[in-house]
Amino acid sequence: MHQVKLFNKISNAGLDLLKKDSYEYSEDLTDYDAILVRSAKLHDLEFPKGLKCIARAGAGVNNIPLKKCTEKGIVVFNTPGANANAVKELVLCGLLLSSRDIIGGANWVKTLAGNGDQISALAEKGKSNFAGPEIAGKTLGVIGLGAIGVRVANAAIELGMDVIGYDPYLSVNAALNIQRGVAYTANLNDIFEKSDYITVHVPLMDSTRGIVGEEGIAKMKDGVRILNFARNGLCDEDAVIAGLESGKVACYVTDFASEKLLAQPKAICLPHLGASTPESEDNCARMAAEELIEYLETGTIRNSVNFPNLRVPREANIRICIMHRNMPNLIARLSTTLSDRGINIENMGSRPRDEIAYTIMETNNELTPETKAALQAVEGVISFRVIE
């Protein structure tokens, strides 16, 4: 029986996949071998001893202690691209909200209630207070050309904008999906200096924290509009607020509210709504549940953010899944440990990722408790499990 602990409300599209005899899922489990989570912070969570994997129904994994998971042999998955369209649509909305005072106008027009036949005339008289520029013909700078950034860049081209993208780690897949017309720069300063609108779509890591900060803002055009639908720490909040107060930044639209930003009249804060569509919640939950089930049942790793992806076709009865350090001779020592005990390896696959690696070995010979203890004792083995 596999026990899956839920840390957020997960769409039924994913939970339905866990409705089988061999699974139990709930928010109340205290001992469990898998976690399904959205944005809940797991940094202070004490993991149960048997925890094997965490599936993040979403893209960002900054709510999960990745280093600790890797050290304990816990595989962390995310769902690349599964909510990208939902975020793209909200970013397009954010571009318009940052440009035209739609929220101000909509709130103001409500104050005209009670004026009956005069409403239309009053609206015409007051509307100039809420005017703002068109986005067509303006330059959008996109920081991070992954699943979301590429979609935003392509859609902005369709809306008549000039687009410059920046991503030093651009994947081949992303490059193939970028529309002609999106200019690429290898220099972040180009984005800062040339853009009328800047939107950030990178993961929050030590290397990206404050990627939009005081220095960058100083290089921007006066009246720049900044959008942050990625993570709070990516834009230095104090620098953005200073920019808003001096008029350098005309508007800041973010999916991440804070006390300071809520006090800013020129900041528009949304309650982390980027992925909140039924379509994206279903996509993420389904993909996360599939990754988790596949790993628990077969050892296959797909879309992990801390272990190498590995799929080995099943050819024997007993499968040994070993998480280990990436060090010389370790696979030879695993093989010898088995062969010294008369165990024949029928099939195997192995892949490294930086300092760690994952190996699947298959055999038709029974593993005794002594053999299992010997495998665990091989220097560099983090953990292993046997799937029969």
Ligand SMILES: NC(=O)c1ccc[n+]([C@@H]2O[C@H](COP(=O)([O-])OP(=O)(O)OC[C@H]3O[C@@H](n4cnc5c(N)ncnc54)[C@H](O)[C@@H]3O)[C@@H](O)[C@H]2O)c1
């Ligand atoms: N608001 C929401 O609800 C919501 C929803 C989904 C994702 N997000 C956030 O958006 C981020 C991006 O999502 P995605 O699906 O596009 O992820 P992704 O992994 O497909 O793309 C991220 C891109 O950032 C690039 N990158 C990494 N470091 C960079 C750097 N220093 N400079 C420029 N580019 C860099 C990567 O090369 C990659 O192409 C997520 O990590 C998450 O934090 C927010």
Ligand SMILES: O=C(O)CC[C@@H](O)C(=O)O
């Ligand atoms: O689960 C959510 O609602 C937000 C997810 C989003 O921030 C992500 O990183 O994918």
